[in-house]
Amino acid sequence: MVQNEEMSQLKQQALVDINEAHDAxxxxxxxxxxxGKKGSVSGLMKHMKDLSNEEKPAYGQQVNALRQAIQDEIVSREEVLANEQLEAQLRDEKIDVTLPSRQIALGAKHPLTRTIEEIEDLFLGLGYEIVEGYEVEQDHYNFEALNLPKSHPARDMQDSFYITEETLMRTHTSPVQARTLEQRNGQGPVKIICPGKVYRRDSDDATHSHQFTQIEGLVVAEDIKMSDLKGTLELLARELFGADREIRLRPSYFPFTEPSVEVDVSCFKCKGKGCNVCKQTGWIEVLGSGMVHPNVLEMAGFDSQRYSGFAFGLGPDRIAMLKYGIEDIRHFYTSDVRFLEQFKAVEDRGEEEC
Incomplete structure (x- = not known):
């Protein structure tokens, strides 16, 4: 009887303590x-030694029933506390959907990407194909297939990164032209542009880099003339620098073209009057070009008596520097967010104009 009364009191006190527990x-x-192992319910088992063998089973059942009753109350209280915590969290962390949303910062196209895509779009519209090639190239395609045999002094014009005696980091995208001509098995027409990175052992300063981008164009067909090249370059200059631009061709030398010309565009800033951009000359040098050398055609399997062509090469880095007034080529490759963010404004203005 004493044990039953003790269990009853213990249960009542446990219920009080459970209800007064306000957190986990x-x-x-x-x-x-x-x-617990040393808890009050376990302590009841000390009375077992005072009971007869007949009383012990019944007493053990009562202790287990008390344990289960307290356990059930604790579980119920856990659920109540969890719900209260959730309600408090929802109340304290309520989202006000009427507040202005957080603006997600959007990036913009890199100025080099913008320039390259602008050039690609123009030539795609003229029916050219875009062809890409290997950045690690064979000496044969980088030089020899372009009329530059191993003993040719013009190789010194391009200080190269050689990996082995026969492989190097390409110094221009012209190997793509050589490979494409070879793949056509002497059959024209061929109209391609070749964008990509090129590498030369050059000093890193405001206007030079050991890595830069280049886009070269090639047209090979029957009856291609210098006038076709001039018309194409005039269209390119006006697309890049404005509809009122003019070009001039100056004699030059490139091993893979003959005749070869340097191409200048009338200054878009001073309209030819002379300024800091054109170095007071009224003209800006933008690219090199010329008629494809017959030797290049013959090495690729084309009949130079039947086919002729023109080629040109320009640097998107230089074009972008001129268009956007960038004075240091290294800005293109340092991933400085302060520099790149400026072109988000350029892109926004372009969308508004459209």
Missing amino acids: QALQNVKVKYL
Whole structure:
């Protein structure tokens, strides 16, 4: 009888303590107090030694029932506390959907990407193909197939990164032209542009880099003349620098073209009057070009008596520097967010104009 009264009091006190537990830690303390190995319920088992063998089973059942009752109350209280915590969290962390949203910062195209895509779009519209090639190239395609045998002094014009005696980092995208001509098995027409990175052992300063981009164009067909080249370059200059631009051709030398010309465009800033951009000359040098050398055609399997062609090469880095007034080529490759963010404004203005 004494044991039953003790169990009843213990249960009542446990219920009080459970209800007064206002957080998970307090409830855990109550659980340990009553149900732990040294807890109050386990302490009831000390009375077993005073009972007869006939009374022990019934008494053990009563202790287990008390343990289960307290355990059930603790579980119920855990659910209540969890719901209260969730309601408090929802109340405190409520989202006000009427507040202005956080603006997501959007990037913009890199100025080199913008320039390259602008040039690509123009030539795609003229029916050219875009062809890409290997950045690690064979000496044969980088030089020999372009009329530059191993003993040719013009190789000194391009200080190269050699990997082995026969492989190097390409110094221009012209190997793409050589490979494409070879693949056509002497059959024209061929109209391609070749964009990509090129590498030369050059000093890194405001206007030079050991890595830069280049776009070369090639047209090979029957009856291609210098006038076709001039008309193409006039269209390119006006697309890049304005509809009122003019070009001039100056004699030059490139091993893979004959005749060869340097191409200048009338200054877009001073309209030919002379300024800091054109160095007071009224003209800006933008690219090199010429008629494809007969030797290049013959090495690729084309009949130079039947086919002729023109080729040109320009640097998007230089074009972008001129268009956007960038004074240091290294800005293109340092990934400085302060520099790149300026072109988001350029892109926005372009969208508004459209």
